[in-house]
Amino acid sequence: MQHTELEALLHDMSLNEKIGQLFQISGQLLAEDSAAMGPMQDMGVTREDISLAGTVLGVYGAEKIKKIQKEYMEHHPHHIPLIFMLDVINGYRTVYPIPLAQGASFRPELSGACAKMAAREAAAAGLHVTFSPMTDLVRDARWGRVMESTGEDVWLNGRFAEAMTRGYQGDDLAGDETLAACVKHFAGYGAPDGGRDYNTVQLTERTFREYYLPAYQAAVDAGAALVMTSFNTVNDIPATVNKTLMRDILRGEMGFDGVLISDFGAIGETVAHGLSSDRADAARRALEAGVDIDMMSGVYPEKLEHLIREGSVKEELLDEAVLRILELKNKLGLFENPFKGADAEKENRVILCGENRALAQEAAERSFVLLKNDGDFLPLKRQETVAFIGPYADRKQMLGGWSFLGDPADTVTVKEAAETLAAGWNFTFAKGCPVLDPETRLVGFGKDSQESYTEQEREAMWKEACETARQADKVVLLLGEHYLQTGEATSRGVLELPEVQQKLLKEITSINPKTAVVLFNGRPLDLRLVRDNACAILEAWMPGTEGGPALIRTLTGACEPTGRLPMSFPYCVGQVPVHYDEFPTGRPYSGAEDTNRFLSKYLDIPNKPLYPFGYGLGYTTFSVSEVRLDREEMTREGTITASVTVKNTCSRTGTDVIQLYLHDVAASVVRPVKQLKGYQRVTLEPGEEKEVSFEIREEMLRFYTADGSWDSEPGSFEVMIGESSETENKKVFVLKK
């Protein structure tokens, strides 16, 4: 449709029809008959409101969507199609690793390919929009939603945000294999006080702009069609009704011109926040802030008509929102083809097809991070008898907390993968214990949060594990969080493994100290106990449908772990939030023995995390030479090339991720001790060496200066190049006036 046709359509719509476009309903509501309207009636939503709704949340499947679309359009006065939306986070049916694990791959292009694959499956199932990517910057491991982010680094998050957005959307939103991307949660949702979900966010203007906004901006620049508001307040005003944030910053400064959708029920929640005086006030404020779609609070259909008729809300504001939604429907090509993409035959064909499974496996392999490997414990050797022990040794649920459509039945477990991929190897398997402590119930998460075993069954499981460990040359313990311990509303105040698993770890390592631990988790954990007892540690996150094969291949050396931590793993919970790009203090503590007690440090724990951002080993070792600069001074227009020589010092081919960090030595505001500005992956044969060079440009030195401008300042800069954020391998150059 031409824009003028959309405008004509808008002007022909009744007030209620227009309000309907702003109302998002759930699949459940569509299915309900009038007798069962219960909860929605309480929210003031009528059957007519539902029949005029503009978008749907949570319905999937080609045939189902086609049927709903057809019936709905027939009854709609202007036959306007619905948009179907769903959280397709780390895959549709073929589930690839959780976003935090994708961050660990340091391969945005691979995440882009995964997003494309997810879009292909979901589009065939009739969907039009995914609520992804989540680009919230995360620095607090207590917050359960860190699993949905690609990590703590500002620059790296941006690269993933743009790659995922492009992956979902492709070149043509009307195409049969693309989804519109919705960036979330705008803004600052990843910084709740105390790591408690939905809690207050307090960020200075500079911190907010410099650290939190860039990843959203990267997705907007990549063309994301939608943005979702966040539940939290941003500097004392709930984001969802924050006019300055939404109109001035998001639309004005950041140039977003797509559809803004509230998070689930978030408009209504501004009453509980104590900002909106009642639901009518909430509706008015949200519309004035430019929120186009009300996801599931029912406030718009309930209140807008009255507000507009009494003149307290301008109808132009409504028209503006409706037009944006119609434009999105138009971009999706729904006026021409309301069934875009939906194809039951294709749905069956592409979902979980070999190609998609292979990509999911590759993504899993690339996301694993080797944290410890004493005495080349891994990879395992063919002649060794290895006992695989623990709740994840044969567990189907390795998909993570946001895989709505992922079916654990489709997952290949570690044990199943071993049976095919390591048929000639001498592996044994035992569970040892369930994931959770017997008394733990994840309240409100349904029945599968706890496996029910009798005391006798638990004892038998335990005994079998001990016996298996005793008879093996080596043990691989597969431990981790329950998948329902990460994701939305899963903040934790304790970052250790469940106690029963800690007990298993102690028992098994006392029986057989030759033990490696593979971890399945959605957040950085306190790994002190694991580090102290295990010879090797492999971080496997929630690896998805093909997690089993990816792990067996990695453990047996068919491939090498090349992931690097996208978030610092704290020494213990008392350290969080902890991130590598901290500010220097006036009393820096080097970590060395010091007689001066008045330094910035703890009495009882180190300042440094247990494992830092960017850290990860491989099955090979490398040496990195001193940094070389091609010149020591740089003009604003010029560049400096910083290089190192990387050498494989081992007898095996291997891959390293060489990272570039910069630090502004003195500036008009304090600058982080270092910031990631680039990385390069090198694969080298035994003994081979290679020069790795980075070009430093003036734009990489910019920040929000004391006067609020985005600029660089002349002076000294440190260039650091190494294998993790802890590198101190540096040289200094000067940016001239």
Ligand code: BGC
């Ligand atoms: C979450 C969003 C999600 C939405 C729809 C909310 O509870 O915060 O991230 O997209 O639900 O499922």
